[in-house]
Amino acid sequence: MNYQALLAPRTAAMGSNAIREILKVVARPGMISLAGGVPAPESLPVALFAELTHAVVARHGAGAFQYDLTEGFGPLREALAGYLGGKGIRTTAAAILTASGSQxxxxxxxxxxxxxxxxxxxxxxxxxxxLQAFAPYGPRYVELATDEDGLRPESLAVALDREKIKLIYLVPNFQNPTGRTIPLARRRAIAGMLQASGTLLVEDDPYGDLRYEGAPLPPIQTLAPEHVVYVGTLSKVCAPGLRVGFCVAPEPLRSWLVRIKQGVDLHTGTFSQALAAEYLAGGHLPRQLQRILALYRPRRDALLEALGRHLPAGFHWSTPLGGMFVWVEGPPGLDAEKAYRRAVERGTAFVPGKYFFPLPGRGAATLRLNFTGADPAGIRRAVGILGEVLEGEGNVRPAPAQPTTVRRASAESARCPGAR
Ligand SMILES: Cc1ncc(COP(=O)(O)O)c(C=O)c1O
Known part of the structure; x- marks a missing residue:
């Protein structure tokens, strides 16, 4: 049987997720992982979930296990409207669509x-x-330039000027993979461009609540609501296994998404949504968030401190004020994939950064490091090994004094003072 011949072109366009392959390696015993992007298991409030499970059954009975509306479980949408209001997003339960993760x-x-x-x-x-979600539908990716403060608005202006952009996709807070955040002035500039050009932005915000310092910034959605689909998730602030994500989308876009979701899964799991509703409405998020931040902040600090101590000259990295990732840029000539293989042999894993570029042939000298999966001692050990591996990486040449990707530092994202 020739299974290959059965594939629709759109399926053939789907690459395998390199990170999922890497995560299989990470599961080996003894490996310290800076590769994943998942919440620390100890951050998941299992005893609370047991209580909430009882509360869901008591409150909804069979209803928690029944088919439900495609738009989402009513009490969850109500609770989400309140949660989003806290971010300055003025919406109603009716304008929210829940989904199986923000994915x-x-x-x-x-x-x-x-x-x-x-x-x-x-x-x-x-x-x-x-990239994986969009690829099957045959997009042509237009890469937007970034610097220490995330998207450079002038790069968006050029793209909008040159061609008809169907949609823009951004992660403005503590971006995956760079950890960078777009400052307010840039958000305003982006919102103005959306309005002037009539273009749609998908604003993906899974990490906004994971802020270790500084004040939250308004979502771009609040600056141009008619031009933005705001996408959120409970994966990083409650539990990813619930698979509860959501969006606020202008009409008629929201209705089209509902129609599509009907064909995909009818609706997101009722029980998961009911549990998420109980979590939000019961006021557990702020308490749990404090615990998560207290767990992750020292891990971020340990990673940044260890990078300053162990990485050879010519390396630069982001200093995220939140989220889960630090982005490392090595000197030209570094093959991060090769370094990855050497690091894995020595029990340390990370993700080579090239996988995060929309177009091939970019980012060979970059690495994404996660700091939420290992404890501070493990992180220090892993970075010690990483430093040795990178030091021994034969192709490394000293970086130019002022690498083009590293620009003016701002309050949001500064070059690590310890970077050499
Ligand atoms: C930027 C970004 N968007 C979306 C997701 C998907 O999250 P979920 O489907 O669990 O809500 C992730 C997960 O890591 C992410 O980093």
Whole structure:
């Protein structure tokens, strides 16, 4: 049987997720992982979930296990409207669509909007899962330039000027993979461009609540609500296994997404949504968030301190004020994939950064490091090994004094003072 011949072209366009392959390696005993992007298991409030499970059964009975509306479980949408209000997003339960993770929203958006050849503009590098969600629909990726403060608005202006961009995809807070955040002035500039050009932005915000310092910034959605689909998730602030994501989308876009979701899974699991509703409405999020931040902040600090101590000259990295990732840029000539193989042999894993670039042939000298999966002692050990591996990486040449990707530091994202 020739299974290959059965594949639709859109399926053939789907690459395998390199990170999932890497995560298989990470599961080996004794490996210290800076590779994943998942919440620390000890951050998941299992005893609370047991209580909430009882509360869900007592409150909803059989209803928690029944088919439900495609738009989402009513009490969850109510609770989400309040949660989003706290971010300055003025919405109602009716305007919210829940989904099976924010990944479910990204897939539905791709299906609803992208026709083969449509121009999709995104940061380079960007979230690999978005590239995977959009790829089957045949987009033509337009890479937007970034610096220490995330997307450079002038790069977006050029893209909008040159061609018809179907949609823009951005992760403005503590971006995956760079950890960088777009400051307020840039958010305003981006919102102005969306309004002037009539273009749609997909604002993906899984990490906004994971802020270790500084004040939260308004979502771009609040600055141009008619031009933004705001995408959120409870994966990083409650539990990813619930698979509860959501979006606020202008009409008629939201209705199109509902129609698409009907064909995909009818609705997101009722029980998961009911549990998430109980979590939000019961006021557990702020308490749990404090615990998560207290767990992750010292891990971030340990990683940054260890990078300053162990990485050879010519390396630079982001200093994220939140989220889960630090982005490392090595000197020209570094083959991060080769370094990855050596590091794995020595019990340390990370993700080579090239996988996060929309177009091939970029980012060979970059690395994404996660700091939420290992404890501070493990992180220090792993970075010690990484430093030795990178030091021994034969092709490394000293970086130019002022690398083009490293620009003016700002309050949001500064070059690590310890970087050499
Ligand atoms: C930027 C970004 N968007 C979306 C997701 C998907 O999250 P989920 O589907 O669990 O909500 C992730 C997961 O890591 C992510 O980093």
């Amino acid at each position: 479910g929203v990204l897939d539905a958006l791709g299906k609803a909007l992208i026709a083969p050849g449509d121009a999709v503009a995104l940061e380079a590098p960007t979230y690999l899962g978005a």
